[in-house]
Amino acid sequence: MNPALQGLITIIVGVGGCIGYFYFSNQFLDRVLFPPKGPNAGRNINRANAIRPWLFLFPAIAALGLYLAYPVVETMRLSLTDRVPGGYEWAGLDNYQQMFAEDKFWEAVTNNFLWLLIVPALSTAFGLLAAQLTDRISWGNIAKSLIFMPMAISFVGAAVIFKLVYDARPEDVAQIGVLNAIYLQLGGESPITWLTVPFWNNFFLMAVLVWIQTGFAMVILSAALRGIPEETVEAAIVDGANPFQIFFKIKIPQISGTIVVVWTTITIVVLKVFDIVFAMTNGQWETQVLANYMYDKLFRANDWGVGSASAMIIMLLVTPILVWNVYNARKEMR
Known part of the structure; x- marks a missing residue:
């Protein structure tokens, strides 16, 4: 695929996906989970307003977790292991000791x-x-x-x-x-x-x-x-x-x-x-x-x-x- 076309599709899908997520999640919150009608209308509105910020923050939190928190944890794990045929074995602080000796x-x-x-x-x-x-x-x-x-x-x-x-x-x-x-x-x-x-x-x-x-x-x-x-x-x-x-x-x-x-x-x-x-x-x-x-x-x-x-x-x-x-x-x- 042409790189320019690929970039255009990525932008359209990414931006469109974000808009769609915010719109439909908001509709789901207001119309399905906490509909503002009936005897519990006031309580439902308060609940929806309490959850809405977290609903909108979820994509950013998920991205940070995937691209920031997970790599940190995985890097820490790798620093305490050695690669061996077929997988990894626990090395403790050996890698740090080897590094400090160089x-x-x-x-x-x-x-x-x-x-x-x-x-x-x-x-x-x-x-x-x-x-x-x-x-x-x-x-x-x-x-x-x-x-x-x-x-x-x-x-x-x-x-x-x-x-x-x-x-x-x-x-x-x-x-x-x-x-x-x-x-x-x-x-x-x-x-x-x-x-x-x-x-x-x-x-x-x-x-x-x-x-x-x-x-x-x-x-x-x-x-x-x-x-x-x-x-x-x-x-x-x-x-x-x-x-x-x-x-x-x-x-x-x-x-x-x-x-x-x-x-x-x-x-x-x-x-x-x-x-x-x-x-x-x-x-x-x-x-x-x-x-x-x-x-x-x-x-x-x-x-x-x-x-x-x-x-x-x-x-x-x-x-x-x-x-x-x-x-x-x-x-x-x-």
Whole structure:
């Protein structure tokens, strides 16, 4: 079947199915289960109104259970078993012990920690700076659109773009990599394969995610800055505060909650980062991260036990930050 036709049919069936479910379930509730007539009409209406929200929430709850809760439980089970001919056998914590004994795992943990220190901080800082500066210029909306544009690019697409930026050709060939072209123009002796330089290559990978996430941070923080009451800024100006004092002592304290939400949201993205590393280095040259380590174990080494154990580690790292993020988001909405 033609992919376009298949997509169209999927949309029609999916949307039509949802509309049909909500319509017919509502009719069944009101006309069959609790008809609003007879001596119990008032009680039936109350019962129907009590059940109706759960009836409408059921598709979402079922989808979450199927695509979120079940995979978590199954992954936990796989992390405690070993695959053997004909099925699985109980392994207890052996997979975790094997994982903790591998140098590649600790390399991934170290690199993820480095990403956590740098990417959220730089993305939030650049986003806040862009939000403040673009609000002060006449063509600020155009600037915001350009800064936000990388958010529309997939992680793999961004990785391919930056891989060309870091490209290295032989000395006697024209450089297509922007970084090497600049390096040679500044007096460099020979092109450098930037992605193979230990330790520093991690920063070249981080630059891709910072480039993408800065636009996200800018949009959220720009909205927060616009929500600051003008009276507080005007009062600070009357008191003789300069622009830097207004920004750091008046504006930032008032949007600190939003900054935390942006920071933690980017932190969750960093903990799950996979596409960029996979497309640019595949974890080679000491650039391994947890998600790529998990992929290697699951689909290359075919070691489902250790791969599932590493997935559980990622989930354990993400969960507290996710809970904290939801808590702060709800607090902001009050």
